[in-house]
Amino acid sequence: MGEEIKVIVFKLGEEEYGVEVDKVQSIERMVPITRVPNTFTFVKGVFNLRGVVMPVIDLRGRFGLEETEYTDQTRIIIVAVNDMQVGFIVDSANDVIDLNSDAIETPPEVVGGIKAKYLRGVAKISEERLLIMLNLSEVLNKSELVQLESIEE
Template sequence: MTTQEIVDSKEMKVIVFQLMDKEYAISIDVVTTIEKVLSITRVPNTPDYVKGVINLRGVVTPIVDLRQRFGLPEKEMDDNSRIIIVTTEEFDVGLVVDMANDVIDIREDSIEPQPEVVGTIESEFISGVAKVERRLLVMLNLEKVLQPIKRVSNDER
């Protein structure tokens, strides 16, 4: 890669988090805060992966368990578990993850399109895969992950 190609390549900051043994990433632009697990109030008649809501500094925020959303085995929340609060155009939502690892810069040209993986529920939620040194980061498509929640939120307005 030439020096000019490196200069032309845009970088983006991402939050890296873990579910089971895979590392995922979302753009830091949509992340408001990362919280330790707080008391979650269950809400009736919501999908199983919507754990409930929390009151975060006066804002009632729905909480989504990404393990359940992706059809992965459930895991009790522990000291490493985190809630990543993300902001969409319509509302804030918290994503329960096993661990929030770090914030890194990745070059946009290091993100490859979503691989054709047959039979995995989570594949519809992936926007691409980033290769960073020896790591493979699965880039989430938050729009798809949160789609049903948006419908519920909009219907209630």
């Protein structure tokens, strides 16, 4: 029997994604973001959250999905990856669930157009509900982290 993990569920388009609660520091409403030149297009810039300046990444852009207008539902999920805080822009984040780690299966090569390396796996929550679990260390791979760390300075 696998362990129970708490997962924050968020949406990009029609797909539901999950990230472990212990990696999430907070979920914020959309705020003005300061654009930073010479960064990847999915890096929207930086913002100041309670005195900490951190990079903000649009996950739609990161995954090669079509970017959309931000709405009242748009959220920034603050995650900690390798001692660094990063904000992920998502369409909405409104659920926390308990998930048995045994329910997470190896992802197919491509899920919804997203390469498997960004995914930890796919969890079947119910007959019609799948949750795509993110692999945060790949979503922010090392070379990009180095570039983002230089933004924070």
